[in-house]
Amino acid sequence: xxxxxxxxxxxxxxxxxxxxxxxxxxxxxxxxxxxxxxxxxxxxxxxxxxxxxxxxxxxxxxxxxxxxxxxxxxxxxxxxxxxxxxxxxxxxxxxxxxxxxxxxxxxxxxxxxxxxxxxxxxxxxxxxxxxxxxxxxxxxxxxx
Amino acid sequence: xxxxxxxxxxxxxxxxxxxxxxxxxxxxxxxxxxxxxxxxxxxxxxxxxxxxxxxxxxxxxxxxxxxxxxxxxxxxxxxxxxxxxxxxxxxxxxxxxxxxxxxxxxxxxxxxxxxxxxxxxxxxxxxxxxxxxxxxxxxxxxxxxxxxxxxxxxxxxxxxxxxxxxxxxxxxxxxxxxxxxxxxxxxxxxxxxxxxxxxxxxxxxxxxxxxxxxxxxxxxxxxxxxxxxxxxxxxxxxxxxxxxxxxxxxxxxxxxxxxxxxxxxxxxxxxxxxxxxxxxxxxxxxxxxxxxxxxxxxxxxxxxxxxxxxxxxxxxxxxxxxxxxxx
Amino acid sequence: xxxxxxxxxxxxxxxxxxxxxxxxxxxxxxxxxxxxxxxxxxxxxxxxxxxxxxxxxxxxxxxxxxxxxxxxxxxxxxxxxxxxxxxxxxxxxxxxxxxxxxxxxxxxxxxxxx
Numbered sequence: 184x185x186x187x188x189x190x191x192x193x194x195x196x197x198x199x200x201x202x203x204x205x206x207x208x209x210x211x212x213x214x215x216x217x218x219x220x221x222x223x224x225x226x227x228x229x230x231x232x233x234x235x236x237x238x239x240x241x242x243x244x245x246x247x248x249x250x251x252x253x254x255x256x257x258x259x260x261x262x263x264x265x266x267x268x269x270x271x272x273x274x275x276x277x278x279x280x281x282x283x284x285x286x287x288x289x290x291x292x293x294x295x296x297x298x299x300x301x302x303x304x305x306x307x308x309x310x311x312x313x314x315x316x317x318x319x320x321x322x323x324x325x326x327x
Numbered sequence: 328x329x330x331x332x333x334x335x336x337x338x339x340x341x342x343x344x345x346x347x348x349x350x351x352x353x354x355x356x357x358x359x360x361x362x363x364x365x366x367x368x369x370x371x372x373x374x375x376x377x378x379x380x381x382x383x384x385x386x387x388x389x390x391x392x393x394x395x396x397x398x399x400x401x402x403x404x405x406x407x408x409x410x411x412x413x414x415x416x417x418x419x420x421x422x423x424x425x426x427x428x429x430x431x432x433x434x435x436x437x438x439x440x441x442x443x444x445x446x447x448x449x450x451x452x453x454x455x456x457x458x459x460x461x462x463x464x465x466x467x468x469x470x471x472x473x474x475x476x477x478x479x480x481x482x483x484x485x486x487x488x489x490x491x492x493x494x495x496x497x498x499x500x501x502x503x504x505x506x507x508x509x510x511x512x513x514x515x516x517x518x519x520x521x522x523x524x525x526x527x528x529x530x531x532x533x534x535x536x537x538x539x540x541x542x543x544x545x546x547x548x549x550x551x552x553x554x555x556x557x558x559x560x561x562x563x564x565x566x567x568x569x570x571x572x573x574x575x576x577x578x579x580x581x582x583x584x585x586x587x588x589x590x591x592x593x594x595x596x597x598x599x600x601x602x603x604x605x606x607x608x609x610x611x612x613x614x615x616x617x618x619x620x621x622x623x624x625x626x627x628x629x630x631x632x633x634x635x636x637x638x639x640x641x642x643x644x645x646x647x648x649x650x651x652x653x654x
Numbered sequence: 655x656x657x658x659x660x661x662x663x664x665x666x667x668x669x670x671x672x673x674x675x676x677x678x679x680x681x682x683x684x685x686x687x688x689x690x691x692x693x694x695x696x697x698x699x700x701x702x703x704x705x706x707x708x709x710x711x712x713x714x715x716x717x718x719x720x721x722x723x724x725x726x727x728x729x730x731x732x733x734x735x736x737x738x739x740x741x742x743x744x745x746x747x748x749x750x751x752x753x754x755x756x757x758x759x760x761x762x763x764x765x766x767x768x
Binding site: 514515516522533536540547548549553557560563564567 | 718721722724725728729732735736739740742743746747750
């Protein structure tokens with residue numbers, strides 16, 4: 184009887200998790216822009232994986248492996264937001280048409296510009312190029 | 328005494344090198360003189376005609392590649408891709424149908440070798456994990472070869488891709504890179520605070536998981552290769568978050584050489600000892616211990632740690648050299 | 655045993671669904687217009703694979719497979735971070751190259767005009 188209760192709990196959690204995963208993957212196709220798609224992917228990354236993993240941990244063969252499965256959830260919850268952060272950064276830098284599809288606060292763009300540590304150097308280089316100076320100054324700076 | 332000898336040796340070496348350089352310069356000058364001196368008007372005309380001919384051919388070649396060459400090569404490329412993939416798929420599927428069915432008693436893998444491994448493996452090697460007992464005890468020589476192959480691969484990558492101060496003088500590719508010092512590593516976002524705080528928590532966890540997999544290699548699945556790969560991933564995560572400058576505080580080219588060479592030498596020495604005792608029928612002094620304990624199964628633990636170090640350093644070396652050109 | 659049969663049916667069905675979802679993500683990865691769409695779907699494929707590997711813990715009743723799920727989670731995380739960082743760098747490099755080209759062109763044009 185105990186076994187069947189465990190099975191029922193596992194089935195409920197796993198099926199719910201599968202439904203959530205399917206909704207997330209549907210969202211990846213439904214939405215049009217990468218930043219919108221990240222919402223859908225986050226559904227899979229948090230709710231889907233945790234429901235499925237809790238289901239598997241309930242009927243894991245021993246306590247130690249159940250703990251390890253829970254550890255996977257904790258690790259994924261730690262790492263997935265950082266991955267999303269890097270991905271969003273990639274998107275707002277590489278998307279040329281970002282102004283049409285999304286409103287980005289000016290602060291974000293300013294920070295992004297600041298984080299290009301080489302911004303000033305690049306501008307100086309372009310100015311030198313415009314003025315007709317060869318690029319050699321830059322190389323000397325690198326060596327010095 | 329020793330320092331004197333070293334001084335003499337270095338003097339001799341520098342003399343030799345400077346003599347070679349002088350000789351090369353002299354020969355180049357001689358060649359240049361000959362070129363200018365020996366030209367008659369007819370030869371100059373021939374040279375001009377040759378040059379024009381070459382230019383015409385080059386122009387035609389460029390036109391051809393611009394118009395039809397790319398089209399032809401692209402079509403050829405896709406057709407070749409399709410043909411090669413289809414041939415491979417058909418061959419592999421045919422081979423799969425010819426294989427004996429999985430788990431059948433007359434399968435060729437069911438011979439006396441595997442029976443011996445399964446029956447006496449635990450008793451003879453002391454490793455609960457039969458696979459580790461096999462690759463690090465019965466076939467340890469193979470595994471030494473595998474680690475050496477990894478080491479050789481890392482060495483070759485270092486030879487080909489490592490940048491040093493002089494390399495732009497010899498290689499045209501390095502010259503291009505030297506003239507444009509800003510590769511993509513220069514522009515990538517650095518010092519991302521979110522990534523750094525996460526890496527601060529995650530890098531120790533990843534490294535500890537790798538150590539656990541390496542040390543438990545004789546008890547559970549895993550071992551030197553997989554554990555080393557995980558530790559290498561931890562090092563790569565550290566580099567991505569904190570940059571190469573912080574990594575160089577504790578991991579440089581010298582550290583790499585030292586760790587890998589010590590690990591390979593330890594491996595070779597301990598295996599030599601096993602071969603010596605085994606070939607002469609001398610009982611080994613290293614106890615096998617109780618199966619299942621962490622300090623058991625003789626030399627397998629040491630060998631696992633050595634392989635783990637080699638794989639860790641090689642993983643990190645590949646990443647750093649391909650990304651930046653130096654360790 | 656009825657309970658083993660029930661587990662096999664449930665987990666087999668879950669595996670089928672997860673495989674279908676991973677293939678759908680692969681389609682998005684090939685279709686995706688931008689680079690971030692592709693990296694995003696690779697991230698989702700990693701999540702689905704971690705779920706699949708943990709599923710085999712229950713299906714085969716082998717506890718050590720949970721280690722593999724943990725390791726796969728680490729590697730997948732690392733892959734997304736490295737890919738997004740490398741592509742940001744490459745984007746800036748290309749942009750800088752184009753700016754330099756444009757600057758060169760304007761300079762040459764001015765010289766011709768003079």
